[in-house]
Amino acid sequence: MLIASLIFAISISGVADTTELVPAGEEALTIDLELDGYVNGYMDRDRMMTYAGCTLERDAAYTYALLMEAAARDGVYLEPIDCYRTYNEQKAAYNRRCPYTDTPVYDRDPITGEQYQVGSKSIRVCTGPPTARPGYSNHGWGRAVDFSDGRGELGCRDRAFIWLQSNAQRFGWVHPPWAHCGRSTQEPWHWEYASLIEANLLPVLRLDSDLVAVVE
Known part of the structure; x- marks a missing residue:
């Protein structure tokens, strides 16, 4: 090496x-x-x-x-x-900074053009200073x-x-x-x-x- x-x-x-x-x-x-x-x-x-x-x-x-x-x-x-x-400490820090949050999912009515909610999905939303993903x-x-x-x-x-x-x-x-x-x-x-x-x-x-x- x-x-x-x-x-x-x-x-x-x-x-x-x-x-x-x-x-x-x-x-x-x-x-x-x-x-x-x-x-x-x-x-x-x-x-x-x-x-x-x-x-x-x-x-x-x-x-x-x-x-x-x-x-x-x-x-x-x-x-x-x-x-x-440690990896687990990185994971805990990342989860605190970037927790999963339920976010609404919308579609649009083809006739009226109005938006309406069809469901939700869980995505990570990060706040504060950046935190590396576990292992990085x-x-x-x-x-x-x-x-x-x-x-x-x-x-x-x-x-x-x-x-x-x-x-x-x-x-x-x-x-x-x-x-x-x-x-x-x-x-x-x-x-x-x-x-x-x-x-x-x-x-x-x-x-x-x-x-x-x-x-x-």
Whole structure:
């Protein structure tokens, strides 16, 4: 598994101070876990670690601990409110956010043109911030954290969020594009572990997913 090994070696092993390290992507790195046979929401216990009450995949947990220590040194309070989610936890969250609702079904009278109800159907109606379908959340890989500053979920103008914007990438953590402030799907509290890689090797990772699957 060349790609996964490359990322792991660069992000975890010692690298010269002069080497520029950047996040390996704009969202959570999951290809290494997928190639190793892990399943979203069913991560092996041996692959997980817990730091200060937040359970994550071990590589993510290590860098998360460094990030939290750096924030504390800078006087910034960060608190995890959601870390790893099992499949059943993802399912429960999705059902809460997107419950089934009975919706009327109408037809039109061909003579009068008037609409009339012919029955109803049950469809999911989602409210609030988007929630991934069970098995598709990056929380299910143990590589996503939702943060609070102790007063509730982070807002786009909160000091802790601004600190994360300036510092999280040093530890391989990113704010995915879909969650950016100003978007209808904004979630300033949601951050993901993308890993670190040498800047000059970043193009290696920008491959078609079908090609990556072959390099095993």
